[in-house]
Amino acid sequence: MEVILCDTQQQVGEKAAAHGAALIRQAIRKNGEAGIVVATGASQFAMLEALVAAPGIDWTVVTGFHLDEYIGLPMSHPASFRKYLRERFVDRLPARLAAFHYVSGDADPHSECRRLGQLIAQHAIDAAFIGIGENGHLAFNDPPADFDTTDAYITVHLDEACRRQQLGEGWFRTLDDVPTRAISMSIRQILKAKAIVCTVPDARKARPVQATLEGPVTSMVPASILQKHPAAAIFLDPDSASLLSHK
Numbered sequence: 001m002e003v004i005l006c007d008t009q010q011q012v013g014e015k016a017a018a019h020g021a022a023l024i025r026q027a028i029r030k031n032g033e034a035g036i037v038v039a040t041g042a043s044q045f046a047m048l049e050a051l052v053a054a055p056g057i058d059w060t061v062v063t064g065f066h067l068d069e070y071i072g073l074p075m076s077h078p079a080s081f082r083k084y085l086r087e088r089f090v091d092r093l094p095a096r097l098a099a100f101h102y103v104s105g106d107a108d109p110h111s112e113c114r115r116l117g118q119l120i121a122q123h124a125i126d127a128a129f130i131g132i133g134e135n136g137h138l139a140f141n142d143p144p145a146d147f148d149t150t151d152a153y154i155t156v157h158l159d160e161a162c163r164r165q166q167l168g169e170g171w172f173r174t175l176d177d178v179p180t181r182a183i184s185m186s187i188r189q190i191l192k193a194k195a196i197v198c199t200v201p202d203a204r205k206a207r208p209v210q211a212t213l214e215g216p217v218t219s220m221v222p223a224s225i226l227q228k229h230p231a232a233a234i235f236l237d238p239d240s241a242s243l244l245s246h247k
Helices: 009-031 042-052 081-088 109-120 160-168 187-191 203-214 222-228
Strands: 002-005 034-038 062-066 068-070 099-101 127-130 153-157 181-185 196-200 232-236
Touching: 002 009, 009 034, 009 042, 009 127, 009 196, 009 232, 042 081, 042 127, 042 196, 062 081, 062 109, 068 081, 099 109, 109 153, 109 181, 187 222, 196 222, 203 222, 203 232
Parallel strands: 002 232, 034 062, 034 127, 062 099, 127 196, 196 232
Antiparallel strands: 068 181, 153 181
16 A cells, blocks of 8 residues: 655645556556546545546546445435536546446435446456545445445445535535435445555544554454555545654
């Protein structure tokens, strides 16, 4: 696992995007195509802005997968991650993707997990763009996360810390408005990516970053499993890295 300390939040996004873009170009040169996973949330704003502007990527041979989505939330809702990805990534690319597979939160959850699992089984994932939650989650795998399931997508219950993060970032008006269930890519499926690009700016993330990088690997800090991935790169700013003993 590689840790890259950047000077500003903007630089975190730019360096993470540059790293990810290089992985995509490399996969296309080698295989004629690439597969990626894309996350959402405030931590990904600068990264996605830089990624859509990255030069030299033939997006027409790139297949994308959505990381997670609330159950029961229509795409028209301001907090919908499908809406986020369409507006901040898919529709802003200079060319149409080969495919982008959204998580449909208003479909039958079990059928949707099965559908997405069948789709992602057909693709190698060359780069997974992810973040780390305030409670240490990866995707919507809140603690204690299931490190064992081999299902690619699962239904999960969101803990209060996760839901308060969504409220604090301004996606919902009240805590009661934040859904309690979601569809999430599983931990094992995330780890199947050949490379992981983890973008984690902001002082809010300092404690989970410290626990992820310097604590034991434990399901109570789901992101700590990244210690086991041979090609995970974590991009931090001074605030998110402030509690690390080695910088």
